[in-house]
Amino acid sequence: MTIEVRIPTILRPLTSGAKSVSAQGATLQEVLNDLELNYPGMGERLIDESGLRRFINIYVNDEDVRFLSGLQSAIGENDSITILPAVAGG
Amino acid sequence: MLFGMLEIQRSLVDAIVAHARADHPDEACGVIAGPIGSDRPERLIPMVNAVRCPTLYEFDSMDLLRLYREMDDRDEVPVVIYHSHPATQAYPSRTDITQASEPDAHYVLVSIRETGPVEGPFEFRSFRIVDGEVTEEQISILE
Numbered sequence: 001m002t003i004e005v006r007i008p009t010i011l012r013p014l015t016s017g018a019k020s021v022s023a024q025g026a027t028l029q030e031v032l033n034d035l036e037l038n039y040p041g042m043g044e045r046l047i048d049e050s051g052l053r054r055f056i057n058i059y060v061n062d063e064d065v066r067f068l069s070g071l072q073s074a075i076g077e078n079d080s081i082t083i084l085p086a087v088a089g090g
Numbered sequence: 091m092l093f094g095m096l097e098i099q100r101s102l103v104d105a106i107v108a109h110a111r112a113d114h115p116d117e118a119c120g121v122i123a124g125p126i127g128s129d130r131p132e133r134l135i136p137m138v139n140a141v142r143c144p145t146l147y148e149f150d151s152m153d154l155l156r157l158y159r160e161m162d163d164r165d166e167v168p169v170v171i172y173h174s175h176p177a178t179q180a181y182p183s184r185t186d187i188t189q190a191s192e193p194d195a196h197y198v199l200v201s202i203r204e205t206g207p208v209e210g211p212f213e214f215r216s217f218r219i220v221d222g223e224v225t226e227e228q229i230s231i232l233e
Contacts, residue, residue: 008191009167009192009193009194010191010192010193055189055191057151057154057155059155062155064151064152064155066151082155082158084154084155084158085191086148086149086151086154086189086191087119087121087137087148087149087154087171087189087191087192088146088147088148088149088185088189089146089147089148089173089182089183089185089186089189089190090145090146090147090183090184090185090186090189
């Protein structure tokens with residue numbers, strides 16, 4: 001099962017500039033593990049020891065995974081994943 | 091001597107300052123989108139500060155998704171990301187520096203600390219923030 005993952009500008013140095021890449025997995029965690037295999041360094045930009053990083057948003061289709069099941073969110077055949085860093089500051 | 095440059099229309103500067111005053115005492119925030127590769131800020135999109143706070147701002151996560159989808163559909167990028175400092179100088183705070191996530195954007199800060207919600211002097215400055223490094227740039231206002 002191949003999932004399309006949209007990559008934000010700040011992480012494109014890890015994907016040789018690609019705006020979207022393909023990944024495999026039945027849960028978000030599996031998809032992120034697969035991304036880390038193919039694009040080393042991606043994982044730590046997205047997750048830390050407590051889970052999804054506070055200022056990283058990941059969406060499955062139109063849903064923020066924080067309102068789904070977080071890293072355990074199920075990913076299906078035609079789903080697409082979007083990664084967006086928060087726009088935030090002080 | 092400043093090397094980078096933001097060219098921006100007067101009407102957009104005025105609109106950002108008006109947004110900052112309207113949302114006082116909370117921080118106001120938003121984006122000016124422009125065509126990919128143009129470095130030209132054209133379409134002002136005021137955003138809701140989801141944390142409604144005088145010292146922090148954050149775009150709501152669903153607003154953020156809609157914003158980026160819409161820019162994608164229109165072949166735009168966030169040329170300017172702006173926010174206000176209601177009570178402090180128009181310079182990136184430590185939080186602004188650690189959270190900056192658009193290396194190609196001009197980060198515009200407006201301070202309305204002198205007169206708050208009413209008309210008066212303001213500071214309007216632009217920065218690049220890349221890998222934790224802040225570089226101020228010149229601003230050229232187009233009439």
